[in-house]
Amino acid sequence: MQSKSRTIGRDGPSFIEVARRAQIVECAIETIAAIGYAQASLNQIAERAGISKSVISYHFAGKDELIQQVLTDVSQAGAALIWPRVQAETTSAGMLRAYIQSHLDFMRDHPKQVAAVSEILLYHRAQTTAEHDTTPLEERLRQGQRDGEFRTFSPRLMAWTIRAALDEVARQYVADPSLDLDEAARELARNFALATTAHTPGLTHPDSGCQVSRGG
Amino acid sequence: MQSKSRTIGRDGPSFIEVARRAQIVECAIETIAAIGYAQASLNQIAERAGISKSVISYHFAGKDELIQQVLTDVSQAGAALIWPRVQAETTSAGMLRAYIQSHLDFMRDHPKQVAAVSEILLYHRAQTTAEHDTTPLEERLRQGQRDGEFRTFSPRLMAWTIRAALDEVARQYVADPSLDLDEAARELARNFALATTAHTPGLTHPDSGCQVSRGG
Amino acid sequence: MQSKSRTIGRDGPSFIEVARRAQIVECAIETIAAIGYAQASLNQIAERAGISKSVISYHFAGKDELIQQVLTDVSQAGAALIWPRVQAETTSAGMLRAYIQSHLDFMRDHPKQVAAVSEILLYHRAQTTAEHDTTPLEERLRQGQRDGEFRTFSPRLMAWTIRAALDEVARQYVADPSLDLDEAARELARNFALATTAHTPGLTHPDSGCQVSRGG
């Protein structure tokens, strides 16, 4: 049954179908995380899965659909973890800390997923047109500035930096799982808290939870 | 006569040999920057260079050596621009600013080189063993801490973040050359100045005087 | 239970078996007529039939048997329409006209069947050994000559020409159903009537009075 021509009947895809697709997606993630996107041929993925190469073609319309599924699955799982925690924060500083913290939490639980997605996005970046759309993160930063909680900076550049830092940590973590993610989270949170907040000399930051106070 | 088995006579590689290699490296850079590493086959490179595909094989042991040469050449050119300016600074803060500024200057003058190297590194990251050696930048940051100029933070993580931010800007600049590099330099310099500097001298952060450590 | 290894019990194939086979044959015909033999994979056929691909394999020993069945079914249906009308004629000229006319009639009523068979024969011609057996049509033409109703010509070549013309009209009709088959029938009938009949007894054709003889 080809995924493309699948007739979604009363029951949709069978349980086995779902399980197989999930398994293949998982193997694809492992393979990409392990040997890199460039080397992750269908052959390699199938080999790791212990299945024939054609099985992938049977459950997915093609390599593209498989990769797309990887992105979708991981993105959804990540968003489900991250955004609720971000939304729960009341201050922009808290939001930023939650954003970083929850990213690294997700990374700890799903290191390969993060690495694989990172690989895929990098490899596709060259081919996909640069997206100049505002990202959710950038929008949050902008909001923090409007609220006067953040100092004046380029939200876009700051967003790029935060994302790049998170991705880099992801890659490093995959390369060396002994990396202390908790410590990395604290460090990143503090670094970007300092970078985004208008610090006011004389006001201390005992717990690094920056206070709002516009200076200059 | 393959480059690898070249017999180094009295004079080493001939002038023509050197010039040819340089030309090929340049063409490789342009091709990779233009169409991405994944699409940059030897065929494509040779075509853009207006030379035969075999010329590359003649002057280089293989594609790997060519790519390695690209990395070497660009890295050397970059280092030649960056480190003198960094060394000229007397304070760690000045050093960091010079590091960022000179990187973006190099980027403006050699966008293709930067783009090509960026592409190559991305595609090879998975295969290259993670280097746990201390990078020069990390060492500088550490020095700034020893001098008491920088606050306490993880030098390694900070170095990662800085490098990641610079790479990200490089990619964005390649994708959209209208990006204002001067502004980006100012922004990044300020962001990392804030992140690295203990703005409230005398007040330490006992709860986070940590380093990103391995193990556990 | 494979069709080939089917155990013919008391009653032979069951009613369901027969019906299923007929349905599959029909779907195969429609698919081949619609998208061409080259594109008509079992997948395509099963999809159009709304059945599983395996059903075909279950009821037929393989694709070959299915295709063979298509040929058989259509040929039988065609023969059932054509030969009675041909037999009903008393003269050879009438027979020829009836042959052509009934072919085009069958074509009008069963355009897909004709198209499918046409496609199949084309694709299998190279593989099937050329049949040097005398065809029924050729035999009829020969009879017309014996009766003195037809002039002297090569019956085999004439039969080839007639069949080729009918096939060509079939293909054209499938490609463009607005083709006027009645008109085509009249035209073909007249053309071959003129070609086969010694129209002016006593008038010789000194410039090309060729005899029919096989072999060089």
Place this chain on the structure above:
Amino acid sequence: MQSKSRTIGRDGPSFIEVARRAQIVECAIETIAAIGYAQASLNQIAERAGISKSVISYHFAGKDELIQQVLTDVSQAGAALIWPRVQAETTSAGMLRAYIQSHLDFMRDHPKQVAAVSEILLYHRAQTTAEHDTTPLEERLRQGQRDGEFRTFSPRLMAWTIRAALDEVARQYVADPSLDLDEAARELARNFALATTAHTPGLTHPDSGCQVSRGG
């Protein structure tokens, strides 16, 4: 050097290049003629040529270009033989006879070419849009009618019939080279002479002065 990216310099393709392409085209023709278009994979063609499969990809942009080259080569050779002889005739009847005769002459000299082209055209017919353009042959027939030399008939249908007959003879000749082409030429010429000529001047056929028309 890929055919597509070939830079046509001063001298154009090298002698060897031309020879290799010609050889491959020839092998493609032989293969198609021998085992049919459907079975004529690049593997098969390369095998018969005694070369590697990649050699074909080296000299041709892809299978499509190879097949196109086969069509072009054979069509040009055929046209070069046929049309001068047709043009040399002064009467329409002579033209038609020359058309048939020269086709079979070409067939005798290049049986495989004719068979291959026949196969290719048949296999592509289903995919290519039916051409409703007037063919040169049809135009000639029309001219013969205007001159009053030919009787009234549908030029399009007659052209179809003639072409179909020639193609059929080609296939039969390939299947059985002992076929007497001279006799076939005489037979076909006579058949179509009879079919096209108003053999009884003064006797018109008012009931069938029709053309194969569309619509309805």
Place this chain on the structure above:
DNA sequence: GATGAATGAGACTTCATTCAT
């Protein structure tokens, strides 16, 4: 009876590399 699932063969294509000239 029926079918979802799996599979191996083979198709076309791209690519880095090698070789003879």
Place this chain on the structure above:
DNA sequence: CATGAATGAAGTCTCATTCAT
């Protein structure tokens, strides 16, 4: 020094067929 030519490995995808349920 240079290159046209050739090649084999590997990639993605399609397909007819087989098997366990």
